[in-house]
Amino acid sequence: MSVRNKFVIVAILLFGIIGIIYQFWPAIIWSLIVVGPITLIGILDMMQPHQAIRRNFPVIGHGRYLLEKIRPEIMQYFVETDTEGRPINRIYRSLVYRRAKKVNDTVPFGTQMDVYSEGYEWMDYSLYAKNPKNVDAHPRVMVGGSDCKKPYSASLMNISAMSYGALSKTAIMALNKGAKMDNFAHNTGEGGISPYHKKFGGDLIWQIGTGYFGSRTEEGEFCPITFKENASLEQVKMVEIKLSQGAKPGHGGILPAVKNTEEIAKIRHVEPYKDVHSPPGHSVFGDGEGLMRFIQKLRELSGGKPIGFKLCVGRKQEFIELCEAMTSSGIKPDFITVDGGEGGTGAAPVEFSNSLGMPLRDALAFVHDTLVGFGLREEIKLIASGKIISGFHIAKIIALGADMINSARGMMMALGCIQALKCNHNTCPVGVATQDKSLMRGLDVENKSKRVANFHHETLHSFAELMAASGLNSSKDLDRSHIFRRISMAQVMTYEEIYPYTEPGSLLV
Numbered sequence: 136m137s138v139r140n141k142f143v144i145v146a147i148l149l150f151g152i153i154g155i156i157y158q159f160w161p162a163i164i165w166s167l168i169v170v171g172p173i174t175l176i177g178i179l180d181m182m183q184p185h186q187a188i189r190r191n192f193p194v195i196g197h198g199r200y201l202l203e204k205i206r207p208e209i210m211q212y213f214v215e216t217d218t219e220g221r222p223i224n225r226i227y228r229s230l231v232y233r234r235a236k237k238v239n240d241t242v243p244f245g246t247q248m249d250v251y252s253e254g255y256e257w258m259d260y261s262l263y264a265k266n267p268k269n270v271d272a273h274p275r276v277m278v279g280g281s282d283c284k285k286p287y288s289a290s291l292m293n294i295s296a297m298s299y300g301a302l303s304k305t306a307i308m309a310l311n312k313g314a315k316m317d318n319f320a321h322n323t324g325e326g327g328i329s330p331y332h333k334k335f336g337g338d339l340i341w342q343i344g345t346g347y348f349g350s351r352t353e354e355g356e357f358c359p360i361t362f363k364e365n366a367s368l369e370q371v372k373m374v375e376i377k378l379s380q381g382a383k384p385g386h387g388g389i390l391p392a393v394k395n396t397e398e399i400a401k402i403r404h405v406e407p408y409k410d411v412h413s414p415p416g417h418s419v420f421g422d423g424e425g426l427m428r429f430i431q432k433l434r435e436l437s438g439g440k441p442i443g444f445k446l447c448v449g450r451k452q453e454f455i456e457l458c459e460a461m462t463s464s465g466i467k468p469d470f471i472t473v474d475g476g477e478g479g480t481g482a483a484p485v486e487f488s489n490s491l492g493m494p495l496r497d498a499l500a501f502v503h504d505t506l507v508g509f510g511l512r513e514e515i516k517l518i519a520s521g522k523i524i525s526g527f528h529i530a531k532i533i534a535l536g537a538d539m540i541n542s543a544r545g546m547m548m549a550l551g552c553i554q555a556l557k558c559n560h561n562t563c564p565v566g567v568a569t570q571d572k573s574l575m576r577g578l579d580v581e582n583k584s585k586r587v588a589n590f591h592h593e594t595l596h597s598f599a600e601l602m603a604a605s606g607l608n609s610s611k612d613l614d615r616s617h618i619f620r621r622i623s624m625a626q627v628m629t630y631e632e633i634y635p636y637t638e639p640g641s642l643l644v
Contacts, residue, residue, distance in 0.1 A: 137573030139181060142193050143414040146174045182202065182580035187551050187565035193579035227524045233549040234593040235586035238568065255621045258530055261606030272599035273318075273592075274610055276538050278373060280469045280514035282431075284439025287338075287372040290319035292529065292595055294587075295520045295541035296342050296377070296445070300325040300327025300390050300399045301558070303575035305583075306550055306567045311337040311548075312580065313587025322541060325377050325388055325413065327402045328365050335584075339370050342445070343433075345387055346413035348403040357419050359436055361404075366437035373470070374433055376426075377442040378417070381478035381495075381521055384447040387413035393561045394570045406557040423460030431466045442468035443518075447478075448498035449491075451505075455642075462643070473499045473505075475521025495521035496535060500634035503536030508642030524548075526597030533610050534618045534630055549590035550583050563584075595609055 149170050173194060180193035189196040192617060226242075233240040244297055248255060279286025294314060299307045309330060314321040314337035322340040327349025332339055343350060343362070348360035366374055379385060390399075390411040400407035419424045426444065433441045448454060461467045475495025493501070499519050506512040519532045520541035532540055544552075551565045563569040566578035598610075616632035622628050 137191065137571075139191060139193055139573065141578075142177050146177065149174075170266050184582040187567075187577035187579075188553070189563060190579070191566065191574055215375055227545075228548055228554070230525060231545055231590055234597075235549040235590040237589050237593065240593070240597075247406075251621070251624060253621055253623055256531065257619050258527065258601060258605060259617055259619065260604045263606050265603040265606055265608070266580065267596075267600045267603040269319055270599040270603045270607070271609055272596045276516060278441045278443075278470050278516045280441075280467055280538075282434060282439075282467070283469050285441070286469075287320075287441055289539055290317075290373075290591075290595075291539055291598075292591055293320040293340070293518075293539065293541050294322055294546050295543035296322040296324040296340075296375070296380070297543055298324030298348075298388070298390075299329040299331060299402065300326045300394055300570070301568060303569055303578065304329070304331045304562075305575045305578040305580055306547075307331040307568070308334055308580045309578065309583035310546060310551055310587055310633050311335050311339075312584035313546075313591065314338060315461075316584060316588035317591045320372060322375065325393060326390070326399070328368070328371070329402050331398075333368075333370060336370060338372045339368075340373045340375055341365060341371045342375045342377050345415065345417050346403070346405075346411070348405070348413075351404050355405070355418075358433070362433070363436045366433070366440065371437075371440065373441040373443065374437055375470075375472060376417075376429065376433070376442070378426075378444055378446040379449070379474070379492070380445070381447045381474035381476050381492055383483035384476065384492040385415050386483065386487050387415045389413075389483075389559075391559060391561065396570050399570070423457045424464060426457065426465040427460050427464045430468050433454040441469035443468040443472065443516075445472035445474055447474045447476055447492040449499060451492065451501060454502065455505060458505055458511060458642070461511055462509055467511060469514075470518055471502060472518040472520060473502050473537070475499075475519075478521030478543070495519060495532070496634075499537055500630075501536045504634075504637035505642065507639050508637045510640045510643060512639075524594075525599050526594055526599075529594070529598045530601050530613060531618050531630075534613050534615050535634065545589060545590060545594070549587045551578060551586075 180189040180196060183189060188199055230240055236339060275285050275288045276291060277291050294310055308331045311321050311332055312335040316336050320340050321340040321447035323342050325342050325344025325348055328341060344494050347357045349365055350358050352358045365371065392408050392410045395407055395409060395411055397407045405411050420429050430442045475498060476492025477494050503517060506515060516538040517536055518539045518541055519537035522544065523529060523532060523540045523542050524545040529540055547567060550567050552567045553565055555564050557563050558568040561569050561571055563574060566575040569575055602610065605617060615634060618630040619627055620633065
């Protein structure tokens with residue numbers, strides 16, 4: 136039974152008790168001083184759309200916000216911390232909340248970190264900075280190579296892959312409606328296309344994982360018939376083949392039985408109320424040539440829509456072999472999504488999330504440079520994902536070679552995620568990562584969709600202001616020479632020095 140329902144029952148019981156006590160004591164005193172105000176607060180909490188904690192936990196939910204008002208630093212003990220007990224992403228979580236609500240996102244007392252510590256990064260600026268109004272705050276990126284019949288004009292920033300099942304239906308609807316409101320794309324994750332992805336008509340990037348959910352036979356193999364039905368939807372703008380993900384590369388996705396409801400099982404074509412484990416690898420292909428043929432097949436079945444793949448880089452030689460397969464077969468993906476080993480919002484084994492897969496910056500620079508070396512970069516767009524939240528995060532990734540970025544945790548925080556770390560227990564207190572109906576009710580779709588749209592809009596505006604401060608006209612002018620990193624107390628290097636560019640065609644035999 137939910138806390139909200141318990142509150143209602145307790146309130147009814149209290150009024151019943153008051154009725155009995157009335158025979159011996161003036162009930163008006165009890166109701167006015169104690170029960171009445173508490174009941175009124177609880178009712179108002181359940182009706183307001185802004186704070187999911189208060190909707191799901193009337194009256195007692197105020198305790199969290201009271202702690203924030205008394206002493207904001209107290210809340211650091213309620214979030215994920217590193218091995219030394221320092222809060223992770225506290226500054227950026229606060230930034231997301233403020234931008235999602237469209238309130239003041241400035242901070243007092245200067246830089247929030249030690250500028251002389253190893254790893255500190257910054258961007259150069261120009262004394263001849265431009266007016267931000269003259270910089271395109273919402274640049275579009277055309278995705279689609281020479282074999283693509285239906286190229287897609289994408290936003291620079293989009294929603295990263297998060298499945299229905301991992302997220303609640305209210306979270307999916309809020310994300311998709313937010314994408315529709317500010318004209319950007321929503322990656323479905325590997326869990327298939329649900330009615331909640333389609334309800335508000337936001338652009339979709341349909342992800343096909345190793346489980347082929349939404350396009351599989353009863354035996355779990357790829358089904359071209361169901362794929363074609365879904366890929367032909369007007370709302371589906373691109374199709375992404377997931378080879379691996381940053382949270383758990385080489386492991387496959389996990390959906391706990393407690394989240395695998397009958398509705399979700401129907402969408403995924405699996406049995407309900409059982410753990411769903413995606414295989415670690417694809418059954419349709421087993422090498423680069425096979426992947427290229429699969430890309431060509433999906434492009435034909437989809438009517439010529441952009442087809443690409445997502446990976447967390449592992450062995451460099453294997454990606455080089457993919458490039459060799461592109462060259463020898465003449466088949467190229469329209470885009471490649473590079474997921475950093477440090478990324479991922481879903482639950483994963485600690486060893487996989489912490490110690491497997493190449494970090495985003497190294498992986499992105501390697502993929503970009505390898506494509507350049509093979510003469511493939513011009514037709515293939517690069518999308519990057521992995522803890523990208525702020526305008527400066529976007530600038531660093533674009534400088535390394537990405538054309539676009541995907542954000543998962545930023546969008547989740549805009550939905551109201553408080554990093555309760557209950558994603559895999561089905562007990563998310565704010566209704567984002569749960570299938571518990573009593574908890575998902577706390578997430579108001581109308582309110583949170585606006586916050587998702589606001590976060591997207593304000594973050595791109597911040598990125599445009601950085602471009603203007605650096606004297607640049609657009610993201611296309613940004614390169615590795617613009618980003619600096621402190622290597623030690625006595626040494627600073629640019630990204631260009633850390634990740635030297637590769638000569639075009641230099642890897643062709």
